Amino acid sequence: MSHQSLHAWVEDVAALTRPNKIHWCDGSEQEYQQMVQELLNDGALIELNQDSHPNCYLHRSDPQDVARVEHLTFVCTNNKADAGPNNNWMDPKEAHALMDDLYAGCMEGRTLYVVPYCMGPVESPYSRLGVEITDSPYVVANMRVMTRMGQAARDKIEAGAPFVKGLHSIGELDPERRYIMHFPEELTINSFGSGYGGNALLGKKCHALRIASWQARQEGWLAEHMLIVGVESPEGEVHYIAAAFPSACGKTNLAMLVPPEEYKGWKIWTVGDDICWMHPGPDGRLWAVNPEAGYFGVAPGTSEKTNPNAMAMLQRDAIFTNVAVTSDQQPWWEGMQDGTPATDWRGRDFDAENGKASHPNARFTVSAKQCPSYTEKADEAQGVPISAILFGGRRAGLVPLVMEAKDWAHGVLLGATMASETTAAATGQVGVVRRDPMAMKPFCGYHYGDYWAHWLSFADKVPNLPKVFQVNWFRKDGDGNFMWPGFGDNLRVLEWVIQRCKGEAEVVSTPVGLVPKADGVNLTGLEMNQEQLKSLITIDQSGWQHEFSEIKTYLDGFSPRLPASMANLAENIEQQLSS
Ligand code: SAT
Ligand code: MN
Numbered sequence: 001m002s003h004q005s006l007h008a009w010v011e012d013v014a015a016l017t018r019p020n021k022i023h024w025c026d027g028s029e030q031e032y033q034q035m036v037q038e039l040l041n042d043g044a045l046i047e048l049n050q051d052s053h054p055n056c057y058l059h060r061s062d063p064q065d066v067a068r069v070e071h072l073t074f075v076c077t078n079n080k081a082d083a084g085p086n087n088n089w090m091d092p093k094e095a096h097a098l099m100d101d102l103y104a105g106c107m108e109g110r111t112l113y114v115v116p117y118c119m120g121p122v123e124s125p126y127s128r129l130g131v132e133i134t135d136s137p138y139v140v141a142n143m144r145v146m147t148r149m150g151q152a153a154r155d156k157i158e159a160g161a162p163f164v165k166g167l168h169s170i171g172e173l174d175p176e177r178r179y180i181m182h183f184p185e186e187l188t189i190n191s192f193g194s195g196y197g198g199n200a201l202l203g204k205k206c207h208a209l210r211i212a213s214w215q216a217r218q219e220g221w222l223a224e225h226m227l228i229v230g231v232e233s234p235e236g237e238v239h240y241i242a243a244a245f246p247s248a249c250g251k252t253n254l255a256m257l258v259p260p261e262e263y264k265g266w267k268i269w270t271v272g273d274d275i276c277w278m279h280p281g282p283d284g285r286l287w288a289v290n291p292e293a294g295y296f297g298v299a300p301g302t303s304e305k306t307n308p309n310a311m312a313m314l315q316r317d318a319i320f321t322n323v324a325v326t327s328d329q330q331p332w333w334e335g336m337q338d339g340t341p342a343t344d345w346r347g348r349d350f351d352a353e354n355g356k357a358s359h360p361n362a363r364f365t366v367s368a369k370q371c372p373s374y375t376e377k378a379d380e381a382q383g384v385p386i387s388a389i390l391f392g393g394r395r396a397g398l399v400p401l402v403m404e405a406k407d408w409a410h411g412v413l414l415g416a417t418m419a420s421e422t423t424a425a426a427t428g429q430v431g432v433v434r435r436d437p438m439a440m441k442p443f444c445g446y447h448y449g450d451y452w453a454h455w456l457s458f459a460d461k462v463p464n465l466p467k468v469f470q471v472n473w474f475r476k477d478g479d480g481n482f483m484w485p486g487f488g489d490n491l492r493v494l495e496w497v498i499q500r501c502k503g504e505a506e507v508v509s510t511p512v513g514l515v516p517k518a519d520g521v522n523l524t525g526l527e528m529n530q531e532q533l534k535s536l537i538t539i540d541q542s543g544w545q546h547e548f549s550e551i552k553t554y555l556d557g558f559s560p561r562l563p564a565s566m567a568n569l570a571e572n573i574e575q576q577l578s579s
Contacts, residue, residue, distance in 0.1 A: 006131065006157055010114055013133050013167055018105045019112035022232060026149015027116075035141045039075055044138055048320070049329040054319040058325065060347055061137055062173045063544060064532050066322055068198040068205070068247075068426045069363050070442050073180040075210065075444070075464060077394070085448025085557055086437075095181050099167075099190040102177060106192070107168045110135040116154035116163075117147035119208050119291035124381040126279055126289050128212060129157055132157045132202045139168060139200050142319060145294040145365050147203045162187070164211055166202035170195045181236035184214035184445050196427075197296050197321070197363060208275045208291045216277070217446065217454045220461070225439045226276035227255040228288050228384065230375060231494050234265030242276045242288055242466070244391035244415065244439040247425030248361070250473065252297040253487055256309040256373045262525040266493075270309070271374035271384055278386060284463035289383035292368070298425070299323050299362040301335040309420075313370040320364050324350060324357035335356035360424035386499045392471040393420030393436060396434065398543050399472040401484055401521070401536040402493050404500055405515035408459045411468025413569050414513065416452050417551045418470070435554050449561025467501050468512065475536055481535055485526065494520050509567035510539040511576035531562045541577060548574040 014022060025031060036057060036156055039045035046056040075087040076095040081091040113134050120127030130153075130356050132143060143149050155351055156347075158165045166189040171177055178193030189206045200203040203341040212223035226242040245251045255273040272290025279286040287541060296311075299320065302310050314320075314331075324332045324341035333354055341350040341357035348552045350357050389415055393399070405411035415438040421431050426442060435441070437448060444451050471493060473486040495515055499505035507514035515537045536537045551571055555562055 003199070006163070009165060010133065013408065014112055015171065016100065016103050017135070019107035019110055019135065021111040021347060022114065023111050024114045024154070025144075025150060026115065026150075027144060029272075032141060032144050035137045039137050039141065039560070040138050041567060042338050042415070045319075047329070048331055052330050053315060053318070056314075056331065057319050058323065058331065059319060059321045060345060062321055063261075064175050064345055065173050065194050065196050067176075067196060067424060068442065069178060069180065069194065070426050070428070072178050073442070075182045075184065075445055078185060081140050081561075082446055082450075084561070086441060086444055086448045087446075088465040090181070092183055092186070094154035094403065095183070099179065099181055099192060102171060102179070102192045103167070103169060106171055107135045111137070113137065115140055115143050115149055117143060117149040117156055117203050118156070119147060119203055119212070120152040120277065120289045121366040121379050121381050122152050122382070124289055125381065126277055127291070128164065128215070129161050130166060130203055130209070131151055131157065132168055134200070134442040136168070136195050136200065136240035137168045138195060140478065142197075142201050142296070142365050143203060143245075145319065145367050146201055146265065146292055146296060148293050149247040150357065150394045152428035156291055164189065164207050166191070168192070168202055170198055170200070178534075180206065182210045182412060185210055185282070186209060201296070204275070204292065204296065204306045204398060206442050208277075209440070212277065213289070213443070214445040218451065221277065221279040222286075222455070224278065225274065225275045225443050227251040227273045228271035228290055228386075229255045229257075229492070230269030230271060230278050230377065230384065231498060232269065234499075238269065239386045239387040240288065240384040241390060241494060241497065242278065242386050242417075243392060243471075245392045246394070246420045246423065246436050246439045248423035249392065249394050249420060250486070252295060252310060253307045254490055256307060257491060258308050258488045259491050260525060262522075265489055266491065268373050269377065270371050270373040271375060271378045272368075279383070280462045281382070281385065284464055285386070286387045286462060287383040290368075290378055294365060294367050295371070296363055296365050298480065299331075299364050300358055300360055302333070303335055303337045306335070312372050313366050314364055317370060318364050318366040320362070322362040333362055344540050345575050356569045358409040360430075363509065383464070386466045388497050389466045389468045390471050390497070391415045391418050391438065391468070392473065393418050393434070393439070394423070395419065395421070396474065396476040398540060399470065400515055400539065401472060401475065401477070401533075402496060402506060403470045403515050405468040405470070406467065406514060408465050409456060409565060409569060410513070412452060412455045413566055414468060414470045415455070416448075416555070418569075447558070447560040447561050449563065452565045452566055453561070456565065467497075469497055483532065485528075496521050511573050512539055512544050515539065545574070547575045549579060
């Protein structure tokens with residue numbers, strides 16, 4: 001793509017959508033303030049208390065537009081099989097015709113914004129460029145926080161660098177006229193009818209995961225739904241860990257955890273909270289960059305107790321979406337501990353009869369640099385070396401607190417067989433267990449069978465691969481109480497993980513993985529004894545037998561592209577469980 005084609009594309013889109021005005025975004029502070037002013041003038045943003053929260057604003061979504069819409073999200077490949085059973089598919093010609101119909105005249109009376117952006121540090125060889133055309137100034141403001149947006153990206157594109165073309169219009173916010181379409185072979189995204197995060201901020205899930213995962217397979221790297229966190233020991237040794245969890249399962253909290261009191265001298269460095277691009281480095285390790293520049297995190301449940309770093313970064317320069325407000329216009333959400341809501345997320349006087357004050361998927365948008373645990377490594381071109389990869393989900397039972405894979409191929413199986421209870425991050429039922437391989441079910445832009453084969457191929461290409469672990473902070477006891485304190489105390493598990501990466505700490509080998517010894521995880525200072533820990537790490541043989549019979553059926557759904565070695569490994573583990 002060249003300079004010519006960027007301008008030609010913008011002209012084509014303008015001819016189709018017929019905006020009143022075209023604005024090329026430069027990403028400056030002045031432009032951001034201008035955008036905020038326009039949004040305040042037309043009521044799309046509401047000023048929050050500027051004494052307690054300078055430069056903080058609230059956006060209230062249309063009540064029918066508050067989450068990702070997986071059933072309206074499509075991967076449009078020429079060959080249907082390439083999209084895989086894990087994606088909705090539409091023929092690209094049909095999809096383009098449908099979208100062009102929706103786009104015809106959709107920007108009449110509106111401004112068309114051209115948003116050039118870079119995913120990843122601007123000078124990194126791993127970064128990728130994109131341009132989002134949108135008619136939503138709310139999207140522009142959010143893209144400025146979430147990506148490296150503006151002139152630098154535009155300059156590279158005009159100098160001839162390839163870029164992903166994203167076209168977005170909020171349309172009429174009608175759920176019946178809403179689609180999120182991906183054309184990986186054309187490096188193109190079309191989104192219509194939603195202004196919500198993952199549906200509308202096209203740099204995020206659409207580009208950095210669905211399109212990027214497709215490119216990563218072709219080019220030999222990995223685009224993953226993972227946080228990246230650095231753990232520094234009192235001796236000053238830093239290990240970086242990448243961890244995949246489904247949406248709204250605590251990635252942001254883990255990425256910026258505050259060590260428990262007993263962990264004097266330990267430091268946590270936040271590189272990313274949602275997306276991780278990993279490349280084989282010259283030293284035979286995997287090196288990771290966070291393609292994003294900001295956090296679009298879940299507000300409810302965030303508090304001084306669960307995530308003090310997030311609370312600190314949300315004191316200024318943040319956009320809140322669908323939170324409640326107090327009588328003095330401070331943002332408020334369930335689980336915040338302090339304050340009382342006066343107005344709910346829909347702008348009504350708060351009445352507990354109407355349900356929650358904030359929407360369960362209420363979000364904040366904030367620059368990564370505002371996080372007290374931000375590290376400049378997040379802006380380094382080569383990224384950070386990854387010592388360990390964690391796969392985690394929300395499972396009330398069965399899956400132990402932590403379990404190590406026996407080797408890379410087993411680690412890939414652990415990722416591929418993850419399951420988690422659904423959350424409010426996507427529309428649909430909440431709390432049902434569904435398989436969510438690598439936490440990529442909604443985001444993998446191609447056939448899961450090919451994706452796992454791609455993961456497996458790293459064993460031959462990368463000599464010093466990270467160790468792989470499965471974790472579960474969400475086990476519940478018979479009374480429905482969480483058995484593990486989670487949050488800052490998850491460092492106890494990370495410490496064990498790091499010991500294992502260094503070849504320390506003993507394990508107990510079970511058919512499903514390697515678990516810690518009963519005294520393996522440091523419980524000092526916790527109201528928990530080794531017996532209780534034991535119940536968190538014990539492998540329930542018959543429960544796992546049942547799990548593996550389901551896993552096999554699930555994996556079978558991806559044949560004939562399911563890697564044979566993976567099917568054999570699952571079979572082998574099932575046999576060990578039954579003998
Ligand atoms: O809405 S987003 O897709 O950006 C957040 C999430 O669901 O992980
Ligand atoms: Mn996410």
